[in-house]
Amino acid sequence: xxxxTAVPGLGRAERILVVEDxxxxxxxxxxxxxxxxxxxxxxxxxxxxxxxxxxxTHSAVVLDLTRQKESRKDLCRxxxxxxxxxxSSF
Numbered sequence: 662x663x664x665x666t667a668v669p670g671l672g673r674a675e676r677i678l679v680v681e682d683x684x685x686x687x688x689x690x691x692x693x694x695x696x697x698x699x700x701x702x703x704x705x706x707x708x709x710x711x712x713x714x715x716x717x718t719h720s721a722v723v724l725d726l727t728r729q730k731e732s733r734k735d736l737c738r739x740x741x742x743x744x745x746x747x748x749s750s751f
Contacts, residue, residue: 674700675720680710680736682725690723707736714744 677694681687682705691701702717704710714722722740724733 678719
C-alpha cells in the first residue's frame with residue numbers, strides 16, 4: 662500500500678520504484694522514502710520491476726547493489742529503454 666503525499670514545492674507526489682529482494686530492507690526503504698514524501702512501489706525481482714515500469718511513471722528507480730553485475734546492467738538498460746525519464750540508482 663502506498664500513501665500519496667506531496668513533496669514540498671512540487672505539489673504532487675513523486676513516485677520511486679525500489680527493486681530489492683530483501684523484505685526487511687524493502688520495508689526500511691519504503692518507510693524512509695515515504696517519510697520524505699514519495700510514493701514507493703516495491704518489487705522483488707527484475708521481471709516484476711519491468712512490468713511496474715511499464716505501468717507507472719517513476720522519478721527514480723533504486724536497484725539492489727548486490728545484484729549480479731550483468732543482471733544489474735541488463736535491468737538498467739531495459740528500464741532506460743522502457744522508461745527513459747526514470748533515473749536509476751544502485
